[in-house]
Amino acid sequence: MNNSPIWHPFTQHAITPEAIHVDRASGAYIFAHKNGQTEEEQIIDAISSWWVITHGHCHPHITQTVQEQAAKLDQVIFAGFTHDQAEKLAARMAALTAKSFGQPYDHAFFSDSGSTSVEVALKMAIGYWTQTGHPRSKIIALEDGYHGDTFGAMSVGGRNQYNTLYKPFLFEVEHLPVPEEGHEAKTLERLKTYLKKNKDDVAAFIFEPLLMGAGGMKIYSPQALKAMSDLCRAHDVLLIADEVMTGFGRTGTMFACEQADIMPDIMCLSKGMTGGFLPMGLTLCTHDIFEAYYHEDRAKMFFHSTSFTGNALSCAAANASLDIWESEPVFERIEHITKSHSTAAKELAQHNNIANIRHKGTMLALDIVMDDEKGTDYLSTLQPRLYGLALERNVLLRPLGNTLYMLPPYCVTDEDLQEIYATVKNVAAQVAASD
Ligand SMILES: Cc1ncc(COP(=O)(O)O)c(C=O)c1O
Numbered sequence: 455m456n457n458s459p460i461w462h463p464f465t466q467h468a469i470t471p472e473a474i475h476v477d478r479a480s481g482a483y484i485f486a487h488k489n490g491q492t493e494e495e496q497i498i499d500a501i502s503s504w505w506v507i508t509h510g511h512c513h514p515h516i517t518q519t520v521q522e523q524a525a526k527l528d529q530v531i532f533a534g535f536t537h538d539q540a541e542k543l544a545a546r547m548a549a550l551t552a553k554s555f556g557q558p559y560d561h562a563f564f565s566d567s568g569s570t571s572v573e574v575a576l577k578m579a580i581g582y583w584t585q586t587g588h589p590r591s592k593i594i595a596l597e598d599g600y601h602g603d604t605f606g607a608m609s610v611g612g613r614n615q616y617n618t619l620y621k622p623f624l625f626e627v628e629h630l631p632v633p634e635e636g637h638e639a640k641t642l643e644r645l646k647t648y649l650k651k652n653k654d655d656v657a658a659f660i661f662e663p664l665l666m667g668a669g670g671m672k673i674y675s676p677q678a679l680k681a682m683s684d685l686c687r688a689h690d691v692l693l694i695a696d697e698v699m700t701g702f703g704r705t706g707t708m709f710a711c712e713q714a715d716i717m718p719d720i721m722c723l724s725k726g727m728t729g730g731f732l733p734m735g736l737t738l739c740t741h742d743i744f745e746a747y748y749h750e751d752r753a754k755m756f757f758h759s760t761s762f763t764g765n766a767l768s769c770a771a772a773n774a775s776l777d778i779w780e781s782e783p784v785f786e787r788i789e790h791i792t793k794s795h796s797t798a799a800k801e802l803a804q805h806n807n808i809a810n811i812r813h814k815g816t817m818l819a820l821d822i823v824m825d826d827e828k829g830t831d832y833l834s835t836l837q838p839r840l841y842g843l844a845l846e847r848n849v850l851l852r853p854l855g856n857t858l859y860m861l862p863p864y865c866v867t868d869e870d871l872q873e874i875y876a877t878v879k880n881v882a883a884q885v886a887a888s889d
Contacts, residue, residue, distance in 0.1 A: 457472065458473070460473070472490070474486045474487070475490075477494060479511035481510040481511060482498055482499055482511075482866045482867070483496050483497065483498060483511070484497045484503075488845070497845070497850050498873060499863065500844075500851050500861070501850060501859070501862075502862060502863045503850075504852075505699050505725050505726075505861055506725040506726060507729070507863040508702055508703065508729045508784075508864055509775065509778050509782070509784070509863065509864060509865060511730075511863070513731070513775075515774050515777060516728070516729050516771050516774040518774075519770050519773065519777075520731065520767050520771050522770075523539060523766055523767055523770035527766045528766060530764075530766065532564065532759075537766050537769075539769035539770045540564065540764045542769075542773055543773050543776075546773065547736065547738060551709075553708075554707070554709050555711075557717065559740060560739075560741045561738070561740075561744040562736055562737075563739070563756075564734070564763045564764040564765075564769075565734075565736070565737065565760050565763055566760050566763065566765070566768075568696075568698035568724035569601070569607045570604070570735045571723060571735035571736060572601045572606065572698070573606045574722075574737040574758055575720045575722050576593070576610065576658070576694070577606075578737065578743055578756065579657055579658040579719070579720060579743070580593075580658070581746070582692065582743055583657050585747055588654070590654070590655050590656060590657035591657065592652050592656045592657060593609075593625075593656075593657055593660065594629075594645070594648065594659040594691070595610040595612075595627050595628070595630070596629065596630055596631075596632050596661050597612045597632055598666055598669030599611050599629075599660070599661065599669055600612065600662070601660065601698075602698075605620070605623065605624065606625075608620060608624055609627055610627050612629060612669050614669075614831070614832070615833060616832070630648075630682075632669075632672050632674060633674045633675075633678035634674050635674070635675065638674070638675070638677075638681070641682070645685050646685060649685060649686070649689045656689060658691060658692040658719075659692070659693055660696060661695065661696065662696050663679055663695050663696075663700055663705075663711050663714065664676060664700060664710040664713060664714070665704065665710060665814045667699040668854065670854055671817060671819035671854065672812075676713040676715070677714075679711070679716065680714040680715060680716060683714065683716045692719045692720065692743075693718035693719050694718060694720045694722065695710075695720070697709050697711065697722060697723055698722050698725055701721075701725070701727070702726030702779075703726070703784065703816070704815055704816055704817060705814050705815035705817070706788060706789075706792055706816070719739060720739045721738045722737055723737075724736065727775070728768055728772045733762075733768060734765070734768040734772055736772075784864055788815065788816055791864065791866065792815055792816060794868070795813050795817075795818040798875045799813045799820075802875065802878065802879065805879060805883070806886075807824060807882050807885070808820050808882050817859060819857055819858065819859035820857070820858055821856050821857050821858075822840060822856045822858060822881075822882055822885060823856070824856075824886070832855045833855070834856045836855070836856045837853050837855055839885055840853045840856075840858060840881055844858075847880065847881075849873065849877040858882075860874055860875075860878070
């Protein structure tokens with residue numbers, strides 16, 4: 455039962471225990487009162503609080519920078535006005551992407567979430583074709599993709615339980631099968647055929663590069679991404695990389711697209727952008743895209759905004775996060791987690807109700823299989839059991855159906871990693887024993 459007026463996201467309040475009250479968080483830990491208890495418990499945040507925390511909760515440098523900014527400038531209308539934190543951040547993102555891709559994204563459009571960064575990207579791309587005098591009407595995406603819960607983002611996302619209720623209201627998208635290992639040829643063939651049939655009418659291809667999150671932590675190779683990208687390029691189709699989850703190191707490189715040696719026309723960022731400290735969406739684009747809207751005719755401007763776009767505190771947090779990337783050994787930490795996951799993956803593979811182990815950078819995922827368990831989708835009855843059992847051991851894992859995944863903040867210690875793996879084993883064994 456829920457005694458609070460709060461309607462929580464992705465929560466069935468009729469059967470979910472009351473939300474756990476959190477007082478504070480630090481590094482890889484959340485300090486909370488479980489089941490209304492008075493004593494505080496230390497919970498390992500093994501999923502970076504929905505994949506946002508990179509350097510750890512309440513990193514002192516981000517905290518201090520935001521505090522200082524708060525005393526100076528909070529928020530200002532971002533049309534006709536600008537400020538130092540936003541200017542600095544846009545310039546730093548240009549430099550950072552130049553390092554990753556050999557050339558910078560020249561233009562940065564701010565919003566406030568992953569979904570809004572995707573909406574902006576789709577509107578930029580669709581508008582690009584009309585503004586340049588060659589309207590195109592089709593969008594390609596991947597089955598099982600997840601890009602957020604606003605209508606444009608839902609439309610390009612896979613058609614599944616996340617959006618069943620809204621299906622009649624979603625716009626038409628060509629969804630390709632995910633090019634997972636062994637399925638690459640099928641995807642490429644489908645893409646080739648579609649591009650040929652819809653010549654000069656495909657506006658953009660949107661994808662989560664290499665690692666697809668909410669659709670089940672599916673992975674595919676840089677070669678497959680490169681091949682899809684080459685086919686799209688051959689038909690002048692704009693590439694939109696949704697790096698909302700993969701950006702800022704999750705897959706081992708700063709941006710996942712680097713591994714496929716591609717530079718998309720548009721890139722969506724959010725989650726790890728501020729180190730997870732404050733909300734921010736950022737849509738980066740090349741000069742070509744910007745230029746399509748650059749005109750003396752006011753009717754050709756980009757008609758998009760959100761009230762808090764360019765928020766000074768969020769920009770300050772993002773700048774502070776970039777400072778940490780420059781001053782602390784963040785890539786060494788990422789490398790360490792990657793190696794640790796790789797060793798754990800081999801060990802976890804020995805367990806007989808653990809299958810389909812996949813590993814990409816700081817993400818390690820596996821499926822719990824049960825003889826009598828049919829539910830492998832998001833609503834699998836295993837999900838609440840797995841979640842509850844892990845939480846009993848003070849490890850926050852939020853399975854996607856029967857898929858357990860680990861995606862810790864980069865400051866996670868060895869000891870915590872071992873505790874996370876031990877918890878996964880223990881949870882898997884407990885559900886096996888109880889069936
Ligand atoms: C790849 C991807 N794109 C977009 C989103 C939506 O981001 P937000 O929840 O901030 O709107 C998510 C969220 O999980 C995501 O993983």
